[in-house]
Amino acid sequence: MVTTTQTKELSTWTNVFSTAKGAIYQSDEERCWYVDFAGKVAKFDYRCLLKLKKAVYHVDIEDRLLNSGKSPDVEIIFICACDHTYVLSLLQIIALKEILEGTFVMFELNHIIQDTLYRLPY
């Protein structure tokens, strides 16, 4: 499920990872994430966020840079069953990939912290 919102409810969201180009927030309450990128804030559930990650990682950036003559410098990130699409330039893809990579590193770190602080000591 993906919906787009205009207002960022920063008070209840946790900033998972951000760069100058955008950010990903987590809402514990709604058990979902908000991706603030390319001029909109889109809500992603667990499955859709994984699909977004897969779609972005799938773009062969190196190949696009080397063979830029053949195809236009736009990538359509269509996420099946999430009724949501991004039309991004190669630079935007690189920026979004950086945000996603950072986000998933933070998820892993958070997982380790949760284990260490709350799950393992008791």
Next chain:
Amino acid sequence: MKDLIRIKSLISAEVEALLNQQVKKEAYSSSVYLAMASWCNRNGYDFSSEYFFKQAEEERMHQLKFYKYILDMGGNAISPEVTGIKQEYNSFREVFEEALDQEISVTQSIKNIYARCLKEQDFVTNEFLNWFLKEQREEEYKARRALELFEVIGEEGTGRWQIDKHVGGIKYDSEA
């Protein structure tokens, strides 16, 4: 911040991808064995045909075991596309050589998943995989034994007829 990913799924995205890859491998194995069953039947090797029909069913069962495990752990099981199944073989012996190759590649693939799980300390999936490690012992033994029949019986005269008959009797019953 809640550990939402872990709440949703016991297995990591990487392990999930490897398990889905294995689903596909088992489905592929099943189709390969089915093609072998057809070839053997068409060429008069009825016992071997029956043997491969049974193998095909077992591989289907392996596929479902992986498939359901992924779902039970909160993952997304992907129904695989299976293409490129070879339908013709050059000889009776070639069928069994390729059957062994297929089992070896499955064993290697399961070892690879096991190694990944050890790295992540996903002992739950390791425990699940133990059944398959034991199964591969049997699968490789049977495939190797079938090839051995070509050596000990020989293909001359009524050799192939004898080999076919004995393929029907291959069993692995180690208690170890």
